[in-house]
Amino acid sequence: MKMKHLKTFEKRETENQVELLGDLLSENPANETHDFYIFLASEKFVETDGGLYKKTVDIERMIRITPDEASVSAMKGMQMRAMVQQGVRLYHIWLPQEIREDIEGKGGDSIEPWLVNLIDEHKRAGDVGGEGRKVMKDVQQRNRDMKKYNL
Numbered sequence: 001m002k003m004k005h006l007k008t009f010e011k012r013e014t015e016n017q018v019e020l021l022g023d024l025l026s027e028n029p030a031n032e033t034h035d036f037y038i039f040l041a042s043e044k045f046v047e048t049d050g051g052l053y054k055k056t057v058d059i060e061r062m063i064r065i066t067p068d069e070a071s072v073s074a075m076k077g078m079q080m081r082a083m084v085q086q087g088v089r090l091y092h093i094w095l096p097q098e099i100r101e102d103i104e105g106k107g108g109d110s111i112e113p114w115l116v117n118l119i120d121e122h123k124r125a126g127d128v129g130g131e132g133r134k135v136m137k138d139v140q141q142r143n144r145d146m147k148k149y150n151l
Contacts, residue, residue, distance in 0.1 A: 014069055021075075022067030034094040036065045037103070040078055041123070042087045057120040059108035060088075064100070091123040 025031050044058040063078070065071045082090035095103065095118075103111055103119075111119075 014072060017072045018067050018069060021065070021072060025065070025067060028094070030094040033097060035097050035100055035104075036092065036094055037062045038065055038075060038078060038090060038092045039063060039119075040082060040085075040088050041091055041108075042089070056116065057108070057123070059111065059116065059119065061105060061107050062103045062111070062119075064104050065092075089125050091125050093119060093123050095119070 025036055028036075039062045040060045041057045043055055045053040046056050048054050063071075063074050065075065078090055082088055099115065102115060108116055
C-alpha cells in the first residue's frame with residue numbers, strides 16, 4: 001500500500017516540476033528564438049599551433065531542455081553527477097534555434113571548434129533556472145488553490 005502512495009507522490013512531484021520548467025522557459029524572452037541547453041563540462045587544455053596551451057571547456061553532451069518528464073529526469077541526473085564527480089560542473093546556455101542540428105546531443109569532440117568557443121564564452125554555471133525554488137513554491141501554491149476552490 002505504501003508503494004502506491006509513493007508512486008502517486010513521485011508522479012505529482014514530476015508533474016509540478018514539468019509545469020515549473022515550462023513556466024521558467026516561457027518567462028525568458030529568448031524562448032522565442034533560442035533553445036535552452038544544459039551540459040556537464042570540465043576544463044581542459046589544448047595545444048595551439050605555436051606550441052602554447054589554451055584553456056577550453058570539454059563538453060560531455062549538450063541536452064536541449066523542453067518542458068517534459070524526460071528533461072526533468074535528465075536535469076536531476078546531471079545535477080547529481082555534477083555534485084558527485086570531481087572536476088565536472090553543470091552549465092546552462094541559451095543558443096539560437098538555427099544551430100540545433102550542430103549541437104543537440106553532441107559532445108565537445110563532435111561540435112565545431114567555433115561553437116565550443118561560443119559555448120565556453122556564454123555558458124552559465126549554477127542552478128538551472130535561477131529562481132526555480134521560488135517558482136516551484138508558486139506552482140505548488142497554485143495547485144493547492146485549485147484543489148481548495150475546485151478550479
